[in-house]
Amino acid sequence: MNQILLIAWREYRQYVFSRGFLIFLFMFPLGFVAVSAAVGVAERTKPVRYFVVYDETGLYKDDILERIERRHLYTVIESLDAYFRISLPESGAELPAPFAPAQLDEKRLAAFKAAGGSSAAMAAAKPLLKPGAPDFAEPRLPYKLAGLPESARNAASLSEIEAALRPYLLEDRRIATPEGGRPLFAAILIPFDFGAAEDAGEAQYWSRHITDTELQSRISAALTDALKRAKYNEMGVADDAVKAIESVDAPVASFRPDKAPDEAELGLKDRIESSLPAAMTYMLLVIIFGVGNLLLTNTIEERSNKIVEILLSSVTANQLMMGKLLGIGAVGLTMPTIFIAGGIGISATIDTGGQESIAMTIVSALTSSNLLLVYLFYFFCAYLIFAMIFLAIGAISNSLQDAQSYMGPVMLLVFAPLPFMIMVFQEPNGVIATILTWIPIYTPYAVMMRAAADPPLWEIVGATALMLAFAIFLMRTMGRIFRQAILQASPPKMREVWRLAKKEAA
Amino acid sequence: MSEPVILLEHVVKRYGGFTAVDDLSFAVAPGEIYGFLGPNGAGKTTTLRMMLDIINPTSGRIVILGSDSAIPVRRRIGYLPEERGLYKKMKAVDSIAYFSQLRGMGRSAARKRAMALLEEFGLAEFARSKCEALSKGMAQKVQLLSTIAHEPELLILDEPFSGLDPINQQTLEALIRNQRAAGRTIIFSTHVMQHAERLCDRFLIMAHGQKRFEGTMSEARASFAQRLHVRTTAPMEALTALGGVAGIRVEDKSGAETTYEIELEDGADPQAFLERAVAAGVMLTRFEQAGATLHDIFVSLAGDDEEATADARPAMKEAAE
Numbered sequence: 001m002n003q004i005l006l007i008a009w010r011e012y013r014q015y016v017f018s019r020g021f022l023i024f025l026f027m028f029p030l031g032f033v034a035v036s037a038a039v040g041v042a043e044r045t046k047p048v049r050y051f052v053v054y055d056e057t058g059l060y061k062d063d064i065l066e067r068i069e070r071r072h073l074y075t076v077i078e079s080l081d082a083y084f085r086i087s088l089p090e091s092g093a094e095l096p097a098p099f100a101p102a103q104l105d106e107k108r109l110a111a112f113k114a115a116g117g118s119s120a121a122m123a124a125a126k127p128l129l130k131p132g133a134p135d136f137a138e139p140r141l142p143y144k145l146a147g148l149p150e151s152a153r154n155a156a157s158l159s160e161i162e163a164a165l166r167p168y169l170l171e172d173r174r175i176a177t178p179e180g181g182r183p184l185f186a187a188i189l190i191p192f193d194f195g196a197a198e199d200a201g202e203a204q205y206w207s208r209h210i211t212d213t214e215l216q217s218r219i220s221a222a223l224t225d226a227l228k229r230a231k232y233n234e235m236g237v238a239d240d241a242v243k244a245i246e247s248v249d250a251p252v253a254s255f256r257p258d259k260a261p262d263e264a265e266l267g268l269k270d271r272i273e274s275s276l277p278a279a280m281t282y283m284l285l286v287i288i289f290g291v292g293n294l295l296l297t298n299t300i301e302e303r304s305n306k307i308v309e310i311l312l313s314s315v316t317a318n319q320l321m322m323g324k325l326l327g328i329g330a331v332g333l334t335m336p337t338i339f340i341a342g343g344i345g346i347s348a349t350i351d352t353g354g355q356e357s358i359a360m361t362i363v364s365a366l367t368s369s370n371l372l373l374v375y376l377f378y379f380f381c382a383y384l385i386f387a388m389i390f391l392a393i394g395a396i397s398n399s400l401q402d403a404q405s406y407m408g409p410v411m412l413l414v415f416a417p418l419p420f421m422i423m424v425f426q427e428p429n430g431v432i433a434t435i436l437t438w439i440p441i442y443t444p445y446a447v448m449m450r451a452a453a454d455p456p457l458w459e460i461v462g463a464t465a466l467m468l469a470f471a472i473f474l475m476r477t478m479g480r481i482f483r484q485a486i487l488q489a490s491p492p493k494m495r496e497v498w499r500l501a502k503k504e505a506a
Numbered sequence: 507m508s509e510p511v512i513l514l515e516h517v518v519k520r521y522g523g524f525t526a527v528d529d530l531s532f533a534v535a536p537g538e539i540y541g542f543l544g545p546n547g548a549g550k551t552t553t554l555r556m557m558l559d560i561i562n563p564t565s566g567r568i569v570i571l572g573s574d575s576a577i578p579v580r581r582r583i584g585y586l587p588e589e590r591g592l593y594k595k596m597k598a599v600d601s602i603a604y605f606s607q608l609r610g611m612g613r614s615a616a617r618k619r620a621m622a623l624l625e626e627f628g629l630a631e632f633a634r635s636k637c638e639a640l641s642k643g644m645a646q647k648v649q650l651l652s653t654i655a656h657e658p659e660l661l662i663l664d665e666p667f668s669g670l671d672p673i674n675q676q677t678l679e680a681l682i683r684n685q686r687a688a689g690r691t692i693i694f695s696t697h698v699m700q701h702a703e704r705l706c707d708r709f710l711i712m713a714h715g716q717k718r719f720e721g722t723m724s725e726a727r728a729s730f731a732q733r734l735h736v737r738t739t740a741p742m743e744a745l746t747a748l749g750g751v752a753g754i755r756v757e758d759k760s761g762a763e764t765t766y767e768i769e770l771e772d773g774a775d776p777q778a779f780l781e782r783a784v785a786a787g788v789m790l791t792r793f794e795q796a797g798a799t800l801h802d803i804f805v806s807l808a809g810d811d812e813e814a815t816a817d818a819r820p821a822m823k824e825a826a827e
Contacts, residue, residue, distance in 0.1 A: 301594075305594070306587070310652070312560045313580065313587070
């Protein structure tokens, strides 16, 4: 046992204390922070996009502007809520209702606007802010209306105006704005016969930025609402009544039938609990792929460097195999453990104003159920199954090039369940989930994905028993290949591998 | 002989239809330096691996340090394989300590011993160098030190001199002698006959998986045909007529005298040949008894197998190595 641990420790040290691993460990969260910061910077520095509206009806420009401003107000309130949660000592309890962080719906939006908007909210919050709280950076309005250029104003038809706007849309010319000349992001052309009737003319959205569809969606929504309002008016419903109808948000709460009535309402923790198995399954896939490669390269190194014979004069092939499995398996668990622990540590230092942070919710979801135990058990099973295959490939290869011919099919096996994972996630007790559960190499993935959905116990026990029997069979077969091939000077041919797998030479 | 350190009885190793080791029996006494000689593919490495229980014999019995398997006594054995390597990224001192720990030493004792050995062998300044930074000679020293660091009772060295420069060969010879002086038993295989001749108390010559000879150098010479170098004016026929001559050839002819190399028949006594020459009035100006060298004996016993080995199928050669 001591020798197995010694081998495991050497394998573990070789990777975990290597410069590359430490750099990766440092760089990964740094990269995460950098990406988040870059997204923030990109958001802040994103240029204001200017658009023009040519409306022959003269009816819809205000609707478009109102929709864009309302969506922006949503963003502002969301940002303020996040800011107040961190910068106010008691979750903004003393702030007036529309400013205090709460669920955001049309009612609150209207109240917030009526109470004076973000400047009033900041004025109310200022005396309550924690000392040293940073300033609030209000998100900028992303889209602004620009006036039509002179050449377009004099156009007599939509085709003429389109022709006049084309150099601006192609950014050959710049549109005049209060900030100076700016590129024109989009043009909205609304014909005089625009409407909801079947033979009505259609609004045109012109832009060379065809992948950025945000503005187009907002305009489309604004025009749809305007046409609906017109229809309501035609039916005799007054404008105020229409607005009142539009501001209605249906209050829908989700509940879990497996919990007591007072705890049944679905919260963040429930959503995390149901998503965690999927996240952990993907993590398992990534780890298996990562450590599988480590095992492979490491075994090839020992084989090609001729270290293996010295090792085998000191330990048995089984001890060597077990030591490697243990050491590299621990490497696989180190990374998620460090990231989870780091996340919890960072999360614990962030004052969330009395609210449970997402990281703490994840920890609580993990520890309050047997999810962690289930994960660890199936991690080891999946690891064992694939690690044995990687070890055997390492033992029959003198170089990575030799290993490539075997790796293709193995990689296909490792990642084959990936396309089905979404289906299992959406229907954890469906046919696909059941089929995957009964295929031993995919049992760990399928059971983990289904862990939170209470699959039938007999199915899990049966499939797990089958998987364990398969794992033992694989350990014996691959172990035989490892023990016999590891000392051969040149890699055995496929037919010989088959012979090695079948029988141990005497 | 006291209880042997290693005993092989009728050991056979087959790979499919190929017999790598065929009915091999021998014993090694405590404190002996035992040579294991044979051409490529003779089955030396296979035999050594079977002794260490790295591979199993097809049949026969192996007893090592009183045990039927090397596994329980591995800590008492030091093994240097023919093809050897080190972890490239590991430091020299860590390499020696790691292999010593695998063979049962405690961590701090292993490190102390590793440092002491590196100092003793002039490598102290490279103790913290990674193995990939060491020269080939230095790496070979580190490998050798890894083999002896845990102070084993039995050293099994497979072709330990291969790849060493003459200075390091001398160092290794001295190390082997020192190990024997410290009471250890050493078995080593080699192609270089001079090393075996200088070091071995006894040796075994293998060819084609079979034992061709086992014994001391004098026993080998005694069983090997005697050769004489004589210088005389007498003709070749006169010498042949003296009897006991298996073969004769002219080595050198200058003036009236000729130097002959004479191979005596098996069991023929060189002194009796000399007496017969004197009695027959054959005047000899030189009479030199040339003992067979180990090289002669090796070539005679195993030389014909080189070709046979070259003909063997590659897979079989590989299995035997």
